[in-house]
Amino acid sequence: MQNVGSIALLIPIVTMVALFTFLSIAVWSEERRKEREAHYRSELMKKMLEQPGPAADRILELMRDEEARAALQKREGRRLGGLVTMAVGVGIALLFWKLNPGEGLWTIGMIPLLIGAVIFLYSIFCCRPQEPAPPRQTGDSYR
Numbered sequence: 036m037q038n039v040g041s042i043a044l045l046i047p048i049v050t051m052v053a054l055f056t057f058l059s060i061a062v063w064s065e066e067r068r069k070e071r072e073a074h075y076r077s078e079l080m081k082k083m084l085e086q087p088g089p090a091a092d093r094i095l096e097l098m099r100d101e102e103a104r105a106a107l108q109k110r111e112g113r114r115l116g117g118l119v120t121m122a123v124g125v126g127i128a129l130l131f132w133k134l135n136p137g138e139g140l141w142t143i144g145m146i147p148l149l150i151g152a153v154i155f156l157y158s159i160f161c162c163r164p165q166e167p168a169p170p171r172q173t174g175d176s177y178r
Contacts, residue, residue: 110162117155124148 076098083091128144135141 110158113154113158113162117151117153117158120147120151120154122151124151 079094079098083094124144124147126144127147128141131143132141
């Protein structure tokens with residue numbers, strides 16, 4: 036009978052160890068991927084500086100498009116995060132209003148609702164896409 040109790044105690048311990056092992060490997064691999072991308076990008080920039088020309092201009096334009104796409108994706112992620120947080124706030128407010136009508140517990144749901152509203156409004160008004168920088172001229176334009 037004592038073995039059943041010790042096995043039942045080991046199940047959550049093993050589960051937690053497995054979860055944190057998985058999370059640490061996932062985070063490590065993602066950071067490694069980002070590091071490789073940064074390294075390849077810096078190597079590409081070095082080669083572009085060594086051999087300017089129309090191909091370098093195309094690569095630079097592709098890199099600018101990639102950066103704009105990443106900024107747009109980040110902005111949309113903030114917008115979605117704000118909407119989800121607002122929905123959680125509405126859900127909590129409705130839950131407490133239904134469980135305890137007449138009491139003011141439903142106002143607890145206003146906390147995530149307002150936080151979500153701030154995140155959503157920030158993504159709309161403060162994170163506007165920037166105008167692209169004019170392309171730099173290469174060659175003899177300094178005369």
